[in-house]
Amino acid sequence: MSARSEPNEPGARAPQSRTGGGGAGARKDPGWWGAPPAGKGGGGAGVPEQKAAGDPRTPKRLPPGGQRGGPPWMGAAMPAEKSMNFGPSARRLLGRLRPHRLQLVTIITLGVSSVAAAVVGPKILGRATDIIFTGVIGHQLPAGSTLDQAVAGARAAGNDNLADMLARMDVVPGVGIDFDALGRVLLLALGLYLAASLLSWWQGWLLNGVVQRTVLRLRADVEDKLNRLPLPYFDRQPRGELLSRVTNDIDNISQTLSQTLSQLLTSVLTVVGVLAMMFWISPVLALVALVAVPLSVIVTRLIAKRSQRRFIAQWRHTGELNGQIEEAYTGHELVKVFGRQREVEAAFAAKNEELFQASFGAQFISGIIMPAMMFVGNLSYVAIAVVGGLRVASGTMSLGDVQAFIQYSRQFTQPLTQVASMANLLQSGVASAERVFAVLDAEEQTPDRVASARVDGRVEFEHVSFRYKPDKPLIDDLSLVAEPGHTVAIVGPTGAGKTTLVNLIMRFYELDAGRITLDRQDISTMTRTELRGRIGMVLQDTWLFGGTIRDNIAYGRPGAGEEEILAAARATFVDRFVRSLPDGYDTVINEEGSNVSAGEKQLITIARAFLAEPSLLILDEATSSVDTRTEVLLQRAMAALRSDRTSFVIAHRLSTIRDADLILMMEHGRIVEQGTHEELLAAGGAYHDLYHSQFTAAASVDAEPEPAAR
Known part of the structure; x- marks a missing residue:
């Protein structure tokens, strides 16, 4: 339910938005020798357009100097950039997985088993290499001799290296x-790799269920939060920006969790398992391989720090666009x-360019991590190959162990590379999570305390003061009484x-x-649901959702x-014009409500209020969109609707409120006159x-002579 806004009077706005956005993904290298495969990357996945019906009333402001062209609504206020606090936001995001502790333990167990295999x-496979190499060397040695004779x-x-190698074979x-x-x-080996693949598939299936249920709860929490937020919060938030957080950012969180959790778990377990096997085979080569770890950490931190702020800007610009x-x-x-298409296109092009620059910078800088890590991994690979070859030649290691160690070196650097390549996804996802958490952390409206009793309709304002901004008074020390069944008309200039x-x-x-009482009960002690359930409101700005006429009335x-x-x-x-429609009450109101006239839409909203049978009725210039003949009919209908109900009528056409029981003349938030039409x-x-x-005024305009021709 919303109210039409006047200057300095922000009102509630109907939920309508169309949003579009994109996600960012990172490519992953394929698994090596049975390592768990890397997850899919989402390169710029588009987010479907989101739509909802409504009539916007969004606070606007232009940039300093009024540089931007275009119609007034193109100057929507945009949120200030918020510094990203990666650690706490990431921990809070992972904390939402707590309800699935049992599944997470199972996932970890499956991951350990898969990585171990x-x-x-x-x-x-190193043992297989040793069997082949031993067979090849043995076939070349003289049959019937002993190994000691071959070594001697x-x-x-004079081939001491060959002798040392044969001595250890x-x-x-x-x-x-x-x-x-x-x-x-x-x-x-085949059985082990098959088991690893099956266990990895099972782990991924369970993890995907956990992630999607977590995102499901997150969406539900955001929806519940939006219903608990006070109207001033929505006055300060552009709808496109807010809807972008609810849709695009949550989708990005889902993508991030799906693509990174499994790989992070598998990568960490792989690093630990591979490192243990490397030290078991050769501590010397293991130390050589470990040199890549600090280099990888330093490279990743340096690059990630530079791309972090660009991901924040990317999602901020997405919401603004x-x-x-x-x-x-x-x-x-x-x-x-x-004729402002060019200005709108220019404003769009400017903001789109800002989004492009932020997205390009974020993806480019974070994308450097992958080749940098591959370079560090190749240096480690070369060092292991050289040192391992020398040790095989000296007879201190078998060829199979070196071959296995080289595979382990690849398995060791690959998880580090995968983690580094996921840095952009992690930063993007946590940036989105922070934006969603900002909504969840917003201050809520004061909670309801007790349920209200049945409403008869006596409304009293007792020394009420209110202002939208602390430094701009609007209503100050206002008192009035509306008796049950009376119609109170409120008139006055705009604002x-x-x-x-x-x-x-x-x-x-x-x-x-001050306070407002309803049947001598302070409305702040009533539940909002019960209070508003007793009130019917008809606005000048009609709101119909995409559905049938029957559904909109119901x-x-x-x-x-x-x-x-x-x-x-x-x-x-309403029945009068609905009968003339081909589908009658099953006629579907389109998204903009353009298949019915403005007057017909207003009639439907009045029928909606009529059906609600409210104890209090609020009419905000409800007949301004209908023709004169229909207005007369509506006045009669609303007279019946107002019977035995307290009604507040906001009117600009004073001829429509002559029969009001009480007319309040307001100026600058004060009641300057009150009484009946005749008394005033x-x-x-x-x-x-x-x-x-x-x-x-109308007579003066009609009487004004035409300007002389020039």
């Missing part, structure tokens, strides 16, 4: 490759009417505080001082029967002047 694989012969020939001269033993070893697109599309008719008055009754805003009272809906439609003259005219004050100005 994959890590043992190279050692088994090599030394006698389990070779039988004259005997070739043992294919039976080789087959058993290869089958064992969404706001521009949503507002320009909503007002596309005005853009065309005033006098008329809409604010009814917004305070609805508890859209909390008072600065929105006023869920569970209303067909006969009740039809009775409300007949009482408010007789007083000859502000109401008298305002009433007659509506007629004398």
Whole structure:
């Protein structure tokens, strides 16, 4: 439920937005020798357009100097950039996985088992290499001789390196490759890699379920939070920016968790397992391989620090661009009417360029991590190959162990490279999480305390004071009483505080001082749901959602029967024009409500309020969009609707509120006159002047002579 805003009177806004955005992903190298495969990368995945019906009322401001061109709504206020605090935000995001502790333990267990099977694989394959190499060397040695004789012969020939190598080999001269033993070893390796793959698949399946359920809860928490936020929060937030956080940023969080959690777990376990196997095979080569670790950490930190702030800017610019697109599309008719397409396109191009620069910088800088890590890994690979070759030649290591160690070196550097390549996804995801957490941490409206009793309709303002901004007073020490069943009309110039008055009754805003009572009960002690459930509101700016006419009328009272809906439609003259439509009450109102006229839309909203059977009725210039004949009919219908109900009517056309029980003339947040229509005219004050100005102004314009031709 929303209220029409006047200057200095921000009102509630209907939820409507169109957003678009993109995610960022990183490519991963394929697994090596059975290592768990790297996850998919999402390069610039588009986020589907989000839509909802409504009529925007978003606070606007232009940049300093008014440099930006375009229609007024293109100057929406944008949020200031917030410094990213990666550590706490990342921990808070991971903390949302706590409800799935049992599944996470299972996932870790499966990950350990999968990595263990994959890590043992190279050692088994090293044994296969030793069988082949031993068979090849043995086949070349003279049959019938012993190994000691072969070693002595090599030394006698001056080939000490060959002699040392033969001395440490389990070779039988004259005997070739043992294919039976080789087959058993290869089958064992195949079984290990198959088990690793199956365990990894099971782990990924469970983890995906955990991530999606976590994101499901996050979306639900954000939706619940939005329902608990006070109206001033939405007054300060451009709708496109807020909807971008609810849609694009949460989608980015889902993508980040899905692509990084499994790989991070697998990578860490792989590093630990591979490192243990490397020290088991050769502590010397393991120390050589470890030199890559500090180099990798230093490179990653240096690059990640530079890309971090650019990811924050990327998602900030995405929200701002969404706001521009949503507002320009909503007002596309005005853009065309005033011929401001070029200015809108220029504003879009400028913001789109800012988003491009931020996204390009973030992706480019973070993308440097991958080749830098590959370079460090290749240096380690070369060092291991050289040192390992020398140790094989000296006979201190077998060829199979060196071959296994080289595989381990690849398995060791690959997880480090994967973690580094995920840095951009992690930073992007945590930046989005921080934006979502900012919504979840926003100050909520004051909680309801007790349920209200049944409302009869006596409304009393007792020394009420209110202001939207502390330094700009609006309503100050206002008191009035509306008796049950009375109609109170509120008139006055724009910005006098008329809409604010009814917004305070609805508890859209909390008072600065004083109190408002309903049947002598302070409304701050009532639940908002119960209070607003007793109030019906019809606004000048109609809001219809995408659905049938029947659904839009039934929105006023869920569970209303067909006969009740039809009775409300007949009482408010909706039935008259609905019968002429091909689909009748099943006619679907399109997204903009353009398939029915403005007057017909207003009739539907009045029928909606009629069906709600409220105890209090608020009419905010509700008949301004209908023709004169329909207005007369609506006046009769609303007269019946107002019977036995307290009604507040905001009116600019004073001829429509002559029969009001009480007319309040407001100026600058104060009631300067009150009384009936006849009493106020007789007083000859502000109401008298305002009433007659509506007629004398028209007469003066009609009487003004035409300008002389030149």
